[in-house]
Amino acid sequence: MENHEQRPDDVERHARGNSRAGARRRAVAFALVFAAAFGVRLLCWRDARFEAQKVQSAVSQNYRHFARLLGENGAASFYDPSSTTGEPDLLGHPPGYSFVLAALYAAFGESDTAAQLFQIVCDSLAAALVLLIGAELLSFGVGAVAGVLAALSPQFCWNSLTVLPDTLAVLPVLLAVYLLARACEGRAPLKALGAGALVGVSCWLRANALLLAPFMLLAVPLLFARGRRARPALALVAGAVLVLAPLTLRNAVVFGHFIPVSLGAGQTLVEGIADYDPERRFGLPDTDVELTSEGWARAPRLALRALQKLFVTAVFLPLYLAGLFLLVRARRWRALAALLVVPVYYLCAQSPLHTEYRYVLAVHYFLFVVAAVALHHAWLAARRVLNRRTAST
Secondary structure (H helix, E strand, O other), X not given: OOOOOOOHHHHHHHHHHHHHHHHHHHHHHHHHHXXXXXXXXXXXXXXXXXXXXXXXXHHHHHHHHHHHHHHHHOHHHHHOOOOHHHOHHHHHOOOHHHHHHHHHHXXXXXXXXXHHHHHHHHHHXXXXXXXXXXXXXXXXXXXXXXXXXXXXXXXHHHHOOOOOOOOOOHHHHHHHHHHHHHHHHOOHXXXXXXXXXXXXXXXXXXXXXXXXXXXXXXXXXXXXOOOOOHHHHHHHHHHHHHHHHHHHHHHHHHHOOOOOOOOHHHHHHHHHHHHOOOOOOOOXXXXXXXXXXXXXXXXXXXXXXXXXXXXXXHHHHHHHHHHHHHHHHOOOHHHHHHHHHXXXXXXXXXXXXXXXXXXXXXXXXXXXXXXXXXXXXXXXXXXXXXXXXXXXX
């Protein structure tokens, strides 16, 4: 009688083979989503790059000016109170984007085109990261759908062209959530430290995520097993503090005040009060700006334009709600915690402030994963119906 039982080493080899095959599949999908996102953004760049350069032109000029000062005076001048790099007028926004521009200017000369193409690459990576987050937390199919949605999104395309740090600030937040999602597989404190540091990097670009690291502690009980939560939680906050500390210390040295990142939060708070004061009882300024994108007229872009017209609230809000319902019904609490911690943070932290769509871009990358749950479930249901009909004929 033959013995069909597998030996332990055979089982281990089979598991390693499956793991390698899964890794290869994710790598191929990552490359395909990146290529699709890059192509879509290049089409948008060809049509709208000059219009995008005009968005918030005064703010963009402020970043460019800071970048020129860094190039002229050197990076060390950032900590020099007597240097023109420490002009108080430059404190309205975090300095990270100006450091990025200074590096691009040193490599390619002062060019908005270089900045736009760099941001296109980074936002294409962000779309591919959405795929990895969905695949890690839920399934490869959900991740693939979410990656395609992020690749095609007209909002992401447009914002990646503006000479502003809005899309760049999203990439480290996505990486932070991906690290936290993988932290349960081992080296949890180190990965949590990296996640916190990435949140700090995002704050160097935009201050919106200033309190995100401590807010993420709310998700820790669902991401880590009991008895293994304290060290990752401490590491998460420590990583953010370590990355932000040089900026906060610099502001204390150069300006003599405790300014964690920049003065922008105070400015948007004033504008936020004005948004809720239509009678202007407080006499506060309101500078809310609505952004629109144009220029999709050429024949090769018609199909893409038609697809992108579907990216509206009337289509995606039902998908978000359906995806949330399916995740709750399936009791996918860990996935829900990882996917919703960033949107809920922005809902709590940004709502009292003056808000533009570009301020909360990070929210939509995660909500696309939730929408992908509903779309993937609908696809599987349709395929089952089709298979039954095929089998019955």
